[in-house]
Amino acid sequence: MFYNILLLPALGAAACWAMPGKAWLPAPAMAVLTWLWHLVKYWAEGGSPPDIFLRPLYWAAIYGGLCGLGVLIALLLRFAFRKEGHDEKGA
Numbered sequence: 001m002f003y004n005i006l007l008l009p010a011l012g013a014a015a016c017w018a019m020p021g022k023a024w025l026p027a028p029a030m031a032v033l034t035w036l037w038h039l040v041k042y043w044a045e046g047g048s049p050p051d052i053f054l055r056p057l058y059w060a061a062i063y064g065g066l067c068g069l070g071v072l073i074a075l076l077l078r079f080a081f082r083k084e085g086h087d088e089k090g091a
Contacts, residue, residue: 004063004066005066008030008063008066008067008069008070009066009067009069009070009073010070011026011030011067011070012026012027012030012066012067012068012069012070012071012073012074013070013071013073013074014070015067015071016070016071016074016075016078017074023071023074023075024071026067026068026070026071027064027065027067027068027071028064030063030064030067031060031061031063031064031067032060034056034059034060034063034064035056035057035059035060036056037056038055038056038059038060039052039053039056041056042055042056
């Protein structure tokens with residue numbers, strides 16, 4: 001269960017590496033998919049209507065946030081290790 005803390009940021013970083021122009025996409029996609037997954041789960045368990053919409057929202061925020069953390073780390077590492085161009089070197 002606690003491997004999500006490692007796997008979701010790694011998934012976000014891998015998606016950022018695979019799709020450099022669309023680095024913002026993995027976190028909201030993970031949040032939406034998580035919300036749908038848990039909505040179906042709580043609906044199948046017979047939850048009450050306001051509860052089956054709010055409880056998945058908490059999980060979606062956690063999973064989307066962890067995936068977004070991985071994207072942020074990947075973008076910061078890309079920024080930190082980029083090569084200097086000829087225009088950026090000091091005189």
